[in-house]
């Protein structure tokens with residue numbers, strides 16, 4: 001009876017809320033129409049209200065202000081219209097599901113408890129005075145995530161408010177209909193969470209606002225430290241938390257920060273697509289997204305050939321020769337280390353006094369300023385002036401020199417010839433310019449000479465323009481040569497810096513030389529190269545970005561972190577990752593970005609130990625792959641035991657997998673066949689494509705649809721699927737200890753079912 005009464009009361013509250021939302025939408029739509037009409041009218045009558053008078057300076061001022069006023073009026077109307085459209089969208093979202101929870105809170109010293117309904121946005125009553133629905137990010141809403149009924153508190157404006165939570169209730173409201181409600185006890189409705197986690201996978205990660213767990217809430221709302229490190233096991237919600245955190249920051253700093261001032265650094269474009277719907281679903285604009293290699297590409301792309309992270313990874317994963325593997329790995333590791341950064345800092349100090357390399361300035365095949373002359377000019381300044389500042393002086397000097405050369409060039413024969421070859425258009429352009437300058441008289445005997453001179457000036461100027469542009473962009477600095485010189489054991493500074501170089505320096509030199517001669521910047525060289533370039537040419541910074549989130553942070557090197565820190569000097573950072581999913585070789589032997597020591601005492605670290613993605617059975621198997629005793633706490637969700645199937649050959653492997661996919665397709669929407677490399681994927685694709693409808697995902701895939709997917713493990717990073725089939729987990733395929741985490745990452749992508757196939761003996765990681 002009591003339940004029935006509560007149900008009716010809640011239905012009534014929902015009805016009232018929906019009516020209010022409906023009313024608000026109508027009201028705003030009416031206003032929006034008004035703003036729109038106003039803007040149209042203003043555009044039509046824009047000049048009616050402006051008297052253009054340019055007779056005196058005062059008249060000009062008056063005209064200017066009149067126009068300015070009209071423009072402001074117009075943009076006010078347009079802004080108000082945009083705001084109205086945005087608000088309608090928010091209310092339309094609320095119409096579907098106005099709120100997902102209610103808590104009743106009796107503040108100490110008060111008589112009546114406050115009923116707090118919590119949804120994805122705030123809803124005020126008709127008079128805009130009382131809150132009918134609280135935004136989940138409001139300080140008071142935090143109690144929903146942090147407490148069970150009983151003593152509770154929240155912080156607002158630096159003050160801690162205490163009281164008692166009398167009720168905690170959850171609702172499932174779909175299409176404006178109350179479908180169920182339940183009062184919760186210990187944690188945020190395990191039942192509701194279980195329901196959500198048991199659903200099928202999606203092409204996009206979902207918002208989790210209704211079921212954020214207390215430990216996740218702490219991370220989402222943490223604002224005190226410059227660097228927040230989040231280390232969480234596979235499936236613990238790091239990505240989900242990162243996205244809700246962006247939404248929280250946008251709410252909390254709504255007057256100071258906009259979405260385009262927040263940057264999420266992601267592993268690849270596929271991942272970008274996977275996460276890009278959460279913020280819009282929460283009514284916020286999306287943050288910016290960038291992969292590290294995209295940034296490198298922007299800086300170096302056109303001048304060099306770049307090695308992509310996946311290429312480096314594939315190269316190592318397919319290296320059969322152990323000795324080669326070790327050499328490559330040690331080179332990659334060293335280049336990612338802070339020891340190498342230290343060596344580079346010493347190198348830059350050395351270059352401050354000698355050794356910088358420049359390029360000759362060549363015009364029409366002739367060296368007009370030699371590299372030697374540039375070097376002498378550069379080193380004529382005292383070394384107390386920084387390298388970038390001295391380069392600015394050199395730049396100015398070179399531009400002056402170019403002006404002199406330009407003048408001298410005008411009387412040369414080639415210019416005369418070029419003048420003859422000019423077309424009509426060039427002639428008439430120069431004619432009108434001379435007329436405009438007033439130096440063309442139409443009857444003077446030297447008009448012809450003047451015209452020729454003018455044309456010569458133009459021709460020479462045009463030819464010098466690219467050179468001037470290059471000088472302005474400091475292209476006369478031979479940055480590739482300077483980087484290459486570091487790896488030259490015959491160079492004069494080798495002896496000076498030798499004590500800082502590792503034992504295998506010779507290998508490093510050889511390997512790097514081979515690449516750089518081909519103008520190939522290997523992935524391990526990208527961050528050091530940019531670092532050196534900035535030290536020499538001047539630091540490039542982006543001060544607009546206020547917060548950087550690095551997801552899958554275990555796969556970035558300390559050197560890359562340095563580059564990012566210098567690029568975003570004003571930004572706070574949230575660094576999220578899992579050491580057990582380290583797959584990129586440059587991080588194997590270096591301190592992890594999850595290590596607070598890297599941040600000079602400015603970092604706070606939070607840990608997530610519970611995994612929400614996979615069933616208990618899958619977590620039990622995948623935890624065993626980590627043979628270091630680490631504990632992964634499973635959310636209590638059951639499913640079938642993962643299976644390990646040994647087959648004698650590839651033919652049978654493919655047959656068994658096809659059968660399995662056909663069975664799984666009847667109950668799941670997203671089934672992933674995960675291979676070790678792209679090469680393996682391509683071979684498997686050829687065998688499967690005629691028998692099942694399968695999407696091959698490669699490094700360049702930007703989006704996937706629900707269905708059957710075939711992909712290498714590194715592309716599955718960060719993503720999840722209903723069922724995962726590991727293609728060939730044989731001892732031969734996954735043999736190196738350094739591939740353990742790679743294999744673990746692949747297996748932990750499974751939400752509901754995991755199938756492992758192996759041709760003959762299975763990898764020792766599963767034993």
Ligand SMILES: Nc1ncnc2c1ncn2[C@@H]1O[C@H](COP(=O)(O)OP(=O)(O)OP(=O)(O)O)[C@@H](O)[C@H]1O
Pocket residue numbers: 193196197205206208211212213216232233234235236237238239240241578581612613717718719720748
């Ligand atoms: N509080 C929560 N409520 C509902 N779902 C959750 C919650 N926390 C995590 N999840 C779900 O668990 C799954 C794993 O989350 P997510 O991908 O963010 O984990 P992760 O820690 O980034 O994983 P990985 O490191 O393995 O890529 C997602 O489906 C996410 O929606």
